Amino acid sequence: MQNFSKTVLDDIESINKIPAVAHILEIVCRTTGMGFSAVARVTSDTWTACAIHDEINFGLAVGGELKLETTICNEIRQHKQAVIIDHVAEDPNFADHHTPLMYGFQSYISVPITLKNGTFFGTLCAIDPKPAKLKNPTVTGMFTMFADLIAFHLDAMEELAKTERELKKEQEIAVLRDQFIAILGHDLRNPLNAISTSAQLLSRLNLDERSGRITKIIKDSSFRMNGLIENMLDFASGRLGEGITLSRTADEDLEKLLLQVVEELQAIWPLRDIKVSFNFDYPVHADGKRLAQLFSNLLANALNYSPSDSTVEIIGLSTEKEFNLCVINEGKQIPAAAMDRLFQPFSRGEVEPNQKGLGLGLYIASEIANAHNGTLKVSSTPKKTCFTLHLPFTNDNNK
Missing domain, CATH: 1.10.287.130 (Signal transduction histidine kinase, dimerisation/phosphotransfer (DHp) domain)
Known part of the structure; x- marks a missing residue:
């Protein structure tokens, strides 16, 4: 059994991954009347059959090699031009050529397969012991088109492999x-x-x-x-695959937890005006700690991105069907480009020099909302920006 290098095996595999190759080789033989066709990988050292269609028992299998110097494909590798022979015995250029004499064919056609970057891959070729009518636009055009098609597929697979590696x-x-x-x-x-x-x-x-x-x-x-x-x-x-984990509590004192967040942030911004309006008439079956974390991110964000003499307004409301929490602040309008990536990790939009961070706060807040089967949305105008958490009450929420 022959020992092939990884490169040769890769080339054979690439050619045989192209579904059309087998049909191309069959069509080539049917159209020209020739009995053997192949896609060959031709390098400066080797000639290797990557795919074949053999009706004349030429005796070459996929992976089979010919001595490079004995092939016309070696000459094609050098001048990059197709070689077409209708009848070797009547062709002044090839009547005494060593290749037809060695392999016993009279008709021959071989077209180079050239990749997009100009690299010579090999040839699409066909031979037969009988003469054939090959020097016409139909046959040459067909071979050229098929060679280009194979090259296109090889380029596409290389691009895909490169993308997959990256x-x-x-x-x-x-x-x-x-x-x-x-x-x-x-x-x-x-x-x-x-x-x-x-x-x-x-x-x-x-x-x-x-x-x-x-x-x-x-x-x-x-x-x-x-x-x-x-x-x-x-x-x-x-x-890493674990996601935001929740620990829902039916009787969580959500108002207390949210007010605690307000107190903590008020201590950090003692001169800021924070207006709170809560109306929690119905219990919220949720993870209170996670909602407090979400709220802390929203409130800290509002305090960071609003004028120091402005008021940050917080509105919380629970009804029989839903829970809503809004954090509203004055300040610059969020640009449209920043709005599109606001809830993506490490995205901070337009940031003032003294407002540094990881850009994870809104992403984490959005993930917490998603974990509760809710939504976190934002609206922004030249006058104010509003982040709204919406949790619909469903059977899933109440489990």
């Missing part, structure tokens, strides 16, 4: 990135908890004004860092 590489990079984010998030939690706890203890001491301000900065920064870590971990969890 996609696989991107997927591997994405997995490594997400794993890194998850590990980083977990590793950051312990030192951050230590910093936050220490700041809490310091705030209870009788500190002077300057020390009190520094302690508050540490507390506020710890709060923001904790939010970033939570978003990082949720993002990594979602990308």
